[in-house]
Amino acid sequence: AARRDEAMVALSGEAFNTLMLHCYKHPAQAVNGVLVGKVEDGKVHVVKAVPLAHGLLGLAPMLEAAMLLVDEYCATTDMVIVGYYTANERQNDGELNHVARKVGERFHSRCNQAVVVLVDNTNMKPTVDNLSLRVFALSGNVWQPLPGSAVKLDAAEATLASLTKLLSTGAQHQLNDFDSHLDDPSRPWIDQRLPNV
Amino acid sequence: SDMSSSAVMATVDKGFQDPRHAVRVIAHLKRNRMRRPDLVITFGKPLLDKYSSSLSAAEVYNVYEEVFLAALDLGDERLAEACLTTLRQRFPTSKRVACLRALSLEAQGELQEATNLYNSVLEEDPANTHVMKRLAHVRATQGNMTGAVQLLVTYLETHSGDGEAWLELAKLYVDLAQYTLAAFCFEELLLISPRNPVFHCKYAEVLYTIGGPAEIKTARKYFAHSLNMCPQNNARALYGLIMCCQALLPSGGGSKGKPIKDKDGSTQSVDLLEKASSDLKALYGSESAQAKLVDRVLATLSGGS
Numbered sequence: 001a002a003r004r005d006e007a008m009v010a011l012s013g014e015a016f017n018t019l020m021l022h023c024y025k026h027p028a029q030a031v032n033g034v035l036v037g038k039v040e041d042g043k044v045h046v047v048k049a050v051p052l053a054h055g056l057l058g059l060a061p062m063l064e065a066a067m068l069l070v071d072e073y074c075a076t077t078d079m080v081i082v083g084y085y086t087a088n089e090r091q092n093d094g095e096l097n098h099v100a101r102k103v104g105e106r107f108h109s110r111c112n113q114a115v116v117v118l119v120d121n122t123n124m125k126p127t128v129d130n131l132s133l134r135v136f137a138l139s140g141n142v143w144q145p146l147p148g149s150a151v152k153l154d155a156a157e158a159t160l161a162s163l164t165k166l167l168s169t170g171a172q173h174q175l176n177d178f179d180s181h182l183d184d185p186s187r188p189w190i191d192q193r194l195p196n197v
Numbered sequence: 198s199d200m201s202s203s204a205v206m207a208t209v210d211k212g213f214q215d216p217r218h219a220v221r222v223i224a225h226l227k228r229n230r231m232r233r234p235d236l237v238i239t240f241g242k243p244l245l246d247k248y249s250s251s252l253s254a255a256e257v258y259n260v261y262e263e264v265f266l267a268a269l270d271l272g273d274e275r276l277a278e279a280c281l282t283t284l285r286q287r288f289p290t291s292k293r294v295a296c297l298r299a300l301s302l303e304a305q306g307e308l309q310e311a312t313n314l315y316n317s318v319l320e321e322d323p324a325n326t327h328v329m330k331r332l333a334h335v336r337a338t339q340g341n342m343t344g345a346v347q348l349l350v351t352y353l354e355t356h357s358g359d360g361e362a363w364l365e366l367a368k369l370y371v372d373l374a375q376y377t378l379a380a381f382c383f384e385e386l387l388l389i390s391p392r393n394p395v396f397h398c399k400y401a402e403v404l405y406t407i408g409g410p411a412e413i414k415t416a417r418k419y420f421a422h423s424l425n426m427c428p429q430n431n432a433r434a435l436y437g438l439i440m441c442c443q444a445l446l447p448s449g450g451g452s453k454g455k456p457i458k459d460k461d462g463s464t465q466s467v468d469l470l471e472k473a474s475s476d477l478k479a480l481y482g483s484e485s486a487q488a489k490l491v492d493r494v495l496a497t498l499s500g501g502s
Contacts, residue, residue, distance in 0.1 A: 028232065028270075058371045059399075060406040061416075061440045062433065068494045075493075089372075090338065098374045170235070182433040185480050185487070 008150040009115055009135050011046045012037075013159035017194055018049040018175070020126070020163055023087045023119055025172040026054040032099070033177065034070050035083035035117065044082050044113050050190055051177035057086070057099050066178045073190050081107055087119035094118070096136060096143055108138045116143060126163070128156045165197040202229055213240055216248040220256060223263050234267035238276075241267065245280075258287065265297060269304045277301060292318050296327060308335050326352075330362060342373055353385075360389045367403075376407045394427035398434050405441060417441035417469065424473075435477040442470035443498045 015035065022031045031054045037047040052066050067081075074080055084103045088095070096104070100116050107114035116136040126132040135151045136143040153159055166172070171194065181189035205225045213219055219240040226233055241264040249257050265280035281294075281301055288294045295318050302311035312335055315328045322328070333348035349366045356362065367382035383400035390396055401419035404412045420437035427434070445466045458464055474495050481488040 056368060056371055058374060058376075058406070059402040060408075061402050061437050065436045065440055068498075069490055072490055072494045072497070090340065093340065097372070173233075182436070185430070185432045190490075191486070 008042070008113075008137075008146060009044045009046065010152045010154060012048070012154050013162065014194060015046045015049040016131075016153055016159055017163050017166060018051065019085045019117070019119070021166060021172040021175045021194070022049075022051040022054075022177060023124070024167060025175050028089070029055045030057050030087060030089040030097075031177070032057050032084065032086040032103075034067065034081055035085055035115070036070065036074060036079050037082045038079055039082060039111065039113050042113060044115060046082055047079055049085060051175065053177055053179045055179070057097075062178060062182065063099075063103070070190065080111055082111055082113065083107060083115040083117060085117040085119070088121060091121045093121070094134070101143065104136070104138065104143065113137070115146075126160060128153075128160065131156075162197050166194065169195070169197065171195055171197075202231075209236055209240075213243045216244055216251045219244050219248075220252065220260070223260060227263065232270070234270035237263050237267035238271065238273075242276075258284065262297065266300075269300065272304075274305075277304070292322055292325070296331070299331070303331075303335060303338065308339055311335055326356060326359065330365070333365070337369065342369055345369055346373070357385065358389060360386055363389070367399075371403070376403055379403050380407065392426060394423040394431065394434070397423040397426065398431075398437060401434075401437055401441075405437070405444075410445065413441050413444050417445065417466070421469065430480065432477065432480060435473050435480065438469055438473040439477065439495070442466040442473070446470070446499075 015037070019033060022033060025031075031051065033049050033051040035046045035049055037045045039045070050066075050070055052063065057063075070081060084100060084107060086097075086100050088097065096116060096118060100118070104114065104116040114137075118134045118136065120132045120134060123130060123132045130148075131151060131153055133151065135146045137146055138144075174195070176187045176189050176192055178189060181187050202225070205222060208214075208218070209222055222240045223237055223244075225231075226236060241260050244252065244260050245257070245264060252260065261280045261284055265277055265284070268274075268277035268280060278301075281297060284291075284294045284297065295314060299311045299314040299318070302308075302314060312332065315332050315335070319325055319328050319332075329348070329352045333345045333352070336342075336348060337345040346366065346369050349362055349369070353359065353362055353366065363382045363385045367379045367386070370376070370379035370382060380400065380403045383396060383403055386396045387393075387400060397419045401416040401423065404416035404419065417438060420434045420441060423434040424431055424438065458467070474491070477491055478488040481491065
């Protein structure tokens with residue numbers, strides 16, 4: 001079992017940058033996505049972030065279709081769905097909305113350590129000491145925020161440097177979510193990789 | 198159209214080339230409601246700094262307005278102020294410029310001042326629909342979603358043909374999880390634009406979200422309508438149809454050889470599911486990884502878990 005002072009959630013650089021780019025692509029809208037990875041000894045390793053939607057997050061059919069596809073994708077790997085990420089539309093909105101809770105609860109019923117990651121809109125310049133994320137875990141019926149020390153970013157300095165580089169090349173405009181994939185199914189979605197910078 | 202959009206977008210990679218091209222890009226972004234403040238600045242700023250003499254007066258001030266809006270989007274207060282100052286000097290009594298000033302106040306978080314300015318414009322110009330809708334936005338920005346809803350509902354009582362406002366209201370209702378009210382908004386949108394396949398699809402999505410066999414059956418119908426109107430490249434409606442059919446069919450599928458009936462006895466869902474599945478796989482290209490993924494998902498749905 002994880003010690004109290006060990007990180008309980010570790011994010012890969014690719015996952016972190018993907019969800020950040022998703023936010024930067026749609027700065028005036030809410031966004032969401034699924035977190036995929038592994039659970040080892042009670043610690044969650046988020047390997048991949050799969051962007052889902054922007055704008056209207058609360059409609060069920062495409063959300064459910066996307067989850068079926070992500071589940072099936074996971075079945076061909078050794079990964080499972082380990083969480084959900086979202087960013088609210090308004091800068092000062094730091095609450096988990098009904099979609100986040102519902103989806104989070106569904107993931108939690110299949111994976112006890114599933115987390116909900118809420119992007120901190122008030123700080124869009126993450127640093128090693130402030131990743132600009134709040135990570136929630138379900139404790140009983142309540143989503144409790146984990147302390148900052150419980151969340152780690154793999155190779156944080158290098159990851160943040162590559163995020164800066166990605167943003168400077170406008171990489172966010174190339175990022176797809178399920179919404180944009182539905183507009184043009186030739187756009188890669190689940191298996192998209194960020195460009196090498 | 199999407200074709201011309203990608204054609205124009207392909208020309209922006211090299212940045213500013215000449216003033217006429219820059220004007221075309223900015224006009225294209227505005228016409229297609231593409232929110233790309235980075236591009237507006239890339240193309241607009243050189244126009245204003247160096248090439249304003251090669252533009253007509255109308256063009257120049259349009260560019261000032263677009264660059265102002267882009268600067269607000271990017272948080273470039275100095276640039277926004279500079280553009281606004283120019284516009285105010287040229288058009289000192291303009292209500293349109295007053296609204297830009299109010300928008301600037303919104304961006305700075307001065308929401309009460311913005312509201313006051315909007316209200317004063319409204320006093321002089323009580324039929325100003327832009328201001329009425331902006332006031333609703335300010336409430337939403339303040340986190341007062343029910344207040345925003347109230348203003349839009351009042352507005353729509355006298356402007357029931359304003360599709361943009363119905364869409365805004367629908368979005369607020371979805372965010373508030375008030376799906377039946379969101380459905381009502383889409384019904385109004387369908388009255389205004391009965392041939393719009395996107396609205397048929399969105400309406401279906403809201404109905405599916407409400408749930409229950411009657412709603413999902415109606416959703417299935419509207420996804421099918423959307424496909425009738427737009428049979429090519431309509432992945433959203435295909436997925437929607439598939440989700441509705443699998444929700445209406447008894448779980449676990451039927452035994453081999455026996456046609457599977459809906460819980461109400463009809464075979465419509467099984468027929469539609471077959472058609473939608475094969476159309477979706479064809480859309481992906483039947484040998485593609487994506488099509489195979491869809492195949493496996495469909496197999497787990499019909500075979501039970």
